[in-house]
Amino acid sequence: MFIIRCSILCLALMQTTVAAPERRATLDDAISEAREDVPGRVLSAETVRENGQEVHRLRILSEDGRVRRYNMDAQTGRRMKGRR
Numbered sequence: 001m002f003i004i005r006c007s008i009l010c011l012a013l014m015q016t017t018v019a020a021p022e023r024r025a026t027l028d029d030a031i032s033e034a035r036e037d038v039p040g041r042v043l044s045a046e047t048v049r050e051n052g053q054e055v056h057r058l059r060i061l062s063e064d065g066r067v068r069r070y071n072m073d074a075q076t077g078r079r080m081k082g083r084r
Contacts, residue, residue, distance in 0.1 A: 025077030030056035033079070034070040039063050047074060055080065 027047055034042070040062040047056050054074035062068050071080040 025056065025072055025074055027056050027074075029077060030058060030070070030072040030074075033072065034058050034060060037079075038068045038070060040068070043067065 027045055031042055031045055038060045040060045043059040043061050045056070045058045047054055049055075056072040056074050058070040058072075060068045060070060072078065073080055
């Protein structure tokens, strides 16, 4: 019984200390998400370093004829607030 309890405890501790690898958002991920959010044609897409942080920047010609800017944090994959 003691061995079973120790094994369960060890397994529980191993699961909490082993973190899943962080998934970075690729430029392709940013393009796919932007196309879902802002329908239109992608005019440009690039990854730049801004204040020590990688940012995917896109310019999209929307269906209403306006150029929209779409910025995504490359580390977290979250859309960054800014001009649309």
